[in-house]
Amino acid sequence: MDKILRVDMGAEGGPKFRTEPVGEFAGLGGRAMTTAIISREVHPLCHPLGAENKLVIAPGSLSGTAAAMSGRISVGCKSPLTGGIKESNAGGQAAQVLARLGYAAIVLEGKPAGDDLYKIFINKDGVEISVDNSLKNLPNYPLIEKLRGQHSDRAAYMTIGTAGEMKLLAASIACTDPEKRPTRHCGRGGTGAVMGAKRVKAIILDDTGLKMRAPKDPEKFRDANRRFVEGLRKHPITGEGLPAYGTNVLTNVLNEAGGYPTNNFRTGRFENAAKISGEVQAELEVKRGGVATHGCHRGCVIQCSGIYHDKDGKYVTKQPEYETVWAHGGNCGIDDLDVIARLDFLDDNFGVDTMDTGAAVGVAMEAGLIPFGDGAGAIRLVEEIGKGTPLGRILGCGAAVTGKVFGVERVPVCKGQAMAAYDPRSVMGIGVTYATSTQGADHTAGYSVGPNILKSGGDLNPLKPEGQVEMSRNLQIATAAVDSTGMCLFIAFPLLDQPETFQALLDMIGAFHGIPLTGDDVTALGKSILKMERDFNTRAGFTKHDDRLPRFFLNEPIPPHNVTFQVKDEDLDKVFNW
Amino acid sequence: MRITVKLFATFRKGRFDAEVREVPPGTTVSNVVDELRLPGSIGILFVNSRHADLSRELSEGDTLSIFPLVGGG
Numbered sequence: 001m002d003k004i005l006r007v008d009m010g011a012e013g014g015p016k017f018r019t020e021p022v023g024e025f026a027g028l029g030g031r032a033m034t035t036a037i038i039s040r041e042v043h044p045l046c047h048p049l050g051a052e053n054k055l056v057i058a059p060g061s062l063s064g065t066a067a068a069m070s071g072r073i074s075v076g077c078k079s080p081l082t083g084g085i086k087e088s089n090a091g092g093q094a095a096q097v098l099a100r101l102g103y104a105a106i107v108l109e110g111k112p113a114g115d116d117l118y119k120i121f122i123n124k125d126g127v128e129i130s131v132d133n134s135l136k137n138l139p140n141y142p143l144i145e146k147l148r149g150q151h152s153d154r155a156a157y158m159t160i161g162t163a164g165e166m167k168l169l170a171a172s173i174a175c176t177d178p179e180k181r182p183t184r185h186c187g188r189g190g191t192g193a194v195m196g197a198k199r200v201k202a203i204i205l206d207d208t209g210l211k212m213r214a215p216k217d218p219e220k221f222r223d224a225n226r227r228f229v230e231g232l233r234k235h236p237i238t239g240e241g242l243p244a245y246g247t248n249v250l251t252n253v254l255n256e257a258g259g260y261p262t263n264n265f266r267t268g269r270f271e272n273a274a275k276i277s278g279e280v281q282a283e284l285e286v287k288r289g290g291v292a293t294h295g296c297h298r299g300c301v302i303q304c305s306g307i308y309h310d311k312d313g314k315y316v317t318k319q320p321e322y323e324t325v326w327a328h329g330g331n332c333g334i335d336d337l338d339v340i341a342r343l344d345f346l347d348d349n350f351g352v353d354t355m356d357t358g359a360a361v362g363v364a365m366e367a368g369l370i371p372f373g374d375g376a377g378a379i380r381l382v383e384e385i386g387k388g389t390p391l392g393r394i395l396g397c398g399a400a401v402t403g404k405v406f407g408v409e410r411v412p413v414c415k416g417q418a419m420a421a422y423d424p425r426s427v428m429g430i431g432v433t434y435a436t437s438t439q440g441a442d443h444t445a446g447y448s449v450g451p452n453i454l455k456s457g458g459d460l461n462p463l464k465p466e467g468q469v470e471m472s473r474n475l476q477i478a479t480a481a482v483d484s485t486g487m488c489l490f491i492a493f494p495l496l497d498q499p500e501t502f503q504a505l506l507d508m509i510g511a512f513h514g515i516p517l518t519g520d521d522v523t524a525l526g527k528s529i530l531k532m533e534r535d536f537n538t539r540a541g542f543t544k545h546d547d548r549l550p551r552f553f554l555n556e557p558i559p560p561h562n563v564t565f566q567v568k569d570e571d572l573d574k575v576f577n578w
Numbered sequence: 579m580r581i582t583v584k585l586f587a588t589f590r591k592g593r594f595d596a597e598v599r600e601v602p603p604g605t606t607v608s609n610v611v612d613e614l615r616l617p618g619s620i621g622i623l624f625v626n627s628r629h630a631d632l633s634r635e636l637s638e639g640d641t642l643s644i645f646p647l648v649g650g651g
Binding site (some may be wrong): 235236237247248252253257269279319420443449461462488493530 | 584586587590595607618620621624627628629639643645646647648649650651
């Protein structure tokens with residue numbers, strides 16, 4: 001990973017590319033790389049869909065190596081959804097393949113004048129950029145089917161569906177899984193709209209003839225990787241719960257805790273939650289001939305995903321994640337896993353974020369377009385996105401836009417981005433992260449649900465404000481660093497609970513680069529990333545008033561605990577004081 | 579007295595999802611856990627939707643929810 005590919009999509013006479021040495025960005029991966037390039041090179045006041053914005057795609061610093069769990073790819077830009085800096089990462093095969101091709105980043109710059117649609121092919125022999133208007137208006141599944149016929153079986157694909165072409169604010173970038181399904185998405189913040197604005201429909205990455213990246217100290221690296229994998233396997237979350245039930249194991253937990261946002265954040269408990277729980281989902285998948293344990297990329301030892309079939313045993317979609325099951329399920333009063341799986345497929349196919357889309361449907365229900373619990377109606381609404389009708393375009397721009405258009409007050413967003421499956425009143429730690437994250441409401445940015453609810457990585461009362469600011473701060477710092485390695489964030493459960501597993505990761509990174517790494521180095525990296533992101537957002541016009549929850553979370557108590565969000569504004573302003 | 583016990587994830591295997599149980603006054607969460615012979619360590623305990631620990635004494639009508647250590651997100 002010693003080079004950066006820069007593609008000027010707006011060059012005179014058609015897109016031009018150049019390959020540069022990694023230079024000042026050497027050693028950076030994932031979020032550290034995307035944030036460094038965006039914060040230094042993109043004008044913070046630019047229009048996110050204009051030529052001045054850049055789309056940066058970066059594999060993690062350990063991607064493409066033999067390190068387990070290192071398959072996350074980061075995409076960064078100025079977000080059309082939030083107006084601030086964005087890093088959205090996904091699993092799938094792209095990170096490993098791009099890293100083996102030797103690129104620390106791909107930077108898409110400029111914007112073509114016409115309406116031609118392009119694809120970019122990268123293999124060991126170089127880069128080809130070509131016009132392919134036959135791909136226009138293809139959703140992700142038929143798009144991949146068509147492209148697969150033209151490329152080697154080793155290729156990985158990063159694509160936009162119809163939502164990205166329409167530049168909808170919730171548009172995602174799909175990454176293919178090991179079976180070449182477009183199921184792993186950089187979902188958050190509208191990165192797909194930026195790719196669409198640059199008229200790039202597909203990036204095809206083929207590592208045929210290339211080997212894994214070699215560590216500086218292979219013996220130490222192998223030993224550290226072995227200890228790291230042992231740590232993941234022995235921890236109950238990564239070794240048992242996630243493989244058996246997937247992320248949706250959380251439905252029952254959050255529902256029991258009274259922190260499960262139901263019917264657009266009206267209550268914290270959904271009476272039919274059990275019907276859409278991970279326990280029921282896993283049993284149904286196996287019964288129908290699907291799979292309850294599946295990895296989104298090669299080298300994953302947790303295997304939290306699965307394959308969801310319909311009642312006739314036919315493939316519908318990958319196992320919908322907890323956040324998706326919530327957004328399209330309990331958040332909309334829907335208790336039918338088949339409806340939720342269909343919605344997950346539609347989201348992946350059109351290429352939209354499942355969270356912002358589900359939240360938009362919930363807001364539309366609040367507005368009275370369809371009643372809560374109307375599964376068939378929810379499917380009709382999401383199909384509108386694919387058709388590109390005016391209603392579909394509104395919904396495909398997420399919950400914030402939908403709320404404005406339909407005059408809804410209860411809109412669960414921060415900085416324009418929808419919240420996830422945890423109510424910030426009954427899980428106050430996640431409220432701090434939603435409010436203050438540089439990314440808009442983003443549960444992964446500082447997953448205080450661990451210590452608040454799961455009693456992993458600490459123990460804090462979720463119904464009290466005490467200690468939440470410090471917890472969110474520490475998690476936001478650690479997460480920014482993990483997001484730079486290409487490591488799946490789920491390694492954080494064993495990392496926080498088992499010091500020897502954290503040490504194994506440090507040893508592995510150290511052995512790879514041939515430079516020992518300490519916990520302090522990791523903290524310093526996390527802080528430096530957050531500092532760059534905060535600085536970009538400040539220059540883009542954000543103030544402390546943007547680090548707040550919508551007022552209804554302070555004014556409307558949520559059952560069953562009948563609590564409001566109680567962390568004081570002046571304490572939220574201390575999150576980034578370190 | 580009567581309490582409701584709910585089990586989740588791996589704890590359900592060979593047991594039950596939810597059951598109303600008759601227990602003597604003074605029963606603690608720990609007593610219920612021991613009686614059920616749950617495998618591995620306990621992750622999360624709720625009594626009436628609030629986190630509780632093993633020493634918590636149960637009252638008539640309580641709902642006790644027991645999870646192994648689980649996570650996701």
